Amino acid sequence: MTADGAPMRPTRDPRVTLDDLVEVLLNKGAVLHLDLIVAVADIPLIGVSIRAAVAGMETMLEYGMMRHWDEATRAWAERSVARRALDLREGERVVSRMSGGHLLTEGVCTGWRPGTVYLTDQRLVVLREEPRDVLWRTELAAVRAVRLEPERTVGGEERLRVRLALDDGRRELLSAREPETLHDLLTRACAGRLTPALPFGPPAEEEPPLAEGHLWYQEPRRSGPLWRGGRARLTADRLIWKSPVDSRPALVLATDTIAGVRRRSGRGPAGEGxxxxxxxxxxxxxRLAADDPAAWARRLGAGRQQEEGEPACR
Incomplete structure (x- = not known):
């Protein structure tokens, strides 16, 4: 399997070249499990047991491998990787590197953009590796306050995020594989520049849902639409749907973009109508499907139940 846990399957495609193999090893890596017995005349003579991970240096560092290296060797490897990724300034030093992301907010649309969080002694950067792109960054000198903030995900889990207050008034939210570690490192890196009295405002109370429950979502796919079961959460601002097997919501709709709701005739995953x-x-x-479609239609602001063929209501 690959270093991120995804299964790899053997292939006999004659078009696969050495370049393809190298690309897989550099970008994802491979874990080798080999148990071999060498026998002569049906007599076992030699046993071989191999457990090995083969990956590019960025993948090795991302998943915390090579911990047995001495500090100087590991620091050299991390500097080399970060120099290529961040274009380090003269004298700039990488303090920490971990998987994470940045919450992008544009108008009513919000969404997590996953990447790698780099903390240096001068900057905080969220970088996407493939295709390489800087998703978000700030100078440490612009950070005025840092705190850990719990967030309840659509699946019901509570995760810690890192909230930043910047000197231009912006409030940014980051995710991190080790949020407490990132918070502590940021606090130390910004020591003397943070403003303890800066008003973050009280932690925002989670908006109570208008409705929450099981729905099917007809997900558009290249091979054709597919009904999937999951959990929906409707608030005054947005509708979110997430499958239990997904890491993030597959559907996020601002409620003011819903022009109307219509009940469709015919059979769906929840039955007729x-x-x-x-x-x-x-x-x-x-398209969504519900065991109680009339109730969900009212909750979504339909105003009255409709059958297919009637105009959509506001």
Missing amino acids: GVLALHLTGGDEV
């Missing part, structure tokens, strides 16, 4: 068609302001349509 259980499909709802959500008409969006941009002209798109999203």
Whole structure:
């Protein structure tokens, strides 16, 4: 399997070249488990047991491998990787590197952008490796306050995030594989520059849902739409749907983009007449299915139940 746990399957494709193998090893890596017995005349003579990980240096460092290296060798490898990724300044030193992400907020749309969080003695950067792109960055001199903030995910889990207050008034939210470690390192790196009295405001109380429960979502795919079961959460601002096997929501809709809701005739995964068609302001349509479609139609602001063929209501 690959270093990130995804299974690898053997292939006999004659078009696969050495370049393809090198690309897999550099970008994802491979874990080798080999048990071999060498026998002569049906007599076992030699036993071989190999457990090995083969990957590019960035992948090795990302997953915390090579911990047995001495500090100087590991620091040299990390500097080399960070220099290529960040274009380090003269004298700039990498303090920490871990997987994480940045919460992008543009108008009513929000979404996590995963990447790698780099903390140097001068900057904090969230970098996407493939394709390489700087998702977010700030100078440490611009950081005015840091705190850990719990966030309840759509799946019901509570995770710690790192909230930053910057000197231009922005409030940014980061995720990290080790949020407490990142918080402590940031606090030490910004020592003397943080403003303890800076008003973060009280932790935002989670908006109570107007409705929450099981829904099916017809996910568009290249091979054709596919019904998937998951959990939906409706608040005054947005509708979120997430499958229990997904790491992040597959559907996030601002409620003010829902122009209307129509009950569709026909059979869906919830039975006859259980499909709802959500008409969006941009002209798109999203289909959901519910065991109680009439209740969900009212919750989504339909105003009255409709059958297919009637105009969508606001």
